Amino acid sequence: MATDTSDAVDNLEKELVTLARRLRGLQRTLSDEAHPDLEPAQYALLNHVEELAPVRMADLVAALEVDKGPVSRACARLEEEGLLKRAADKSDARATLLTLTAAGKRKLTAARKKRHKVIEDLLKDWSPTQVKTFATQVSKFNKLAN
Secondary structure, eight states: OHHHHHHHHHHHHHHHHHHHHHHHHHHHHHHHOOOOTTTTTHHHHHHHHHHHOOOOOOHHHHHHHHHHHHHHHHHHHHHTSSSEEEEEEEEEEEEEEEEOOHHHHHHHHHHHHHHHHHHHHHHHSSOHHHHHHHHHHHHHHHHHHO
């Protein structure tokens, strides 16, 4: 029994590595969709800002689990591109709040539609039940990995 579990975990690990590689490729494609000169990490940053907005820079850095410097530089670039805006936090003048601009929201919406279509095409031969089961299992795994 232990060997069966070990073999299954070995296979799962290989499949997760393959999935991660393919998702990085999809992320690059989607960042190109959001903005031609946008790097995948900046696309991910826009997604986090949208999810958490309005979000303080410090909270965004904590959510991304990275150093403040690269996030601050990426935010400055996204602001220059008109996709992100900064505003002073009225409750704490030392803090900056980040939100997406209307253009940033439009770019993300377009990229998400493309992502949805790619996933839909990949799963076209799956039944709705299979898709739901897969989504449930991935969600469960993500919660454990968090």
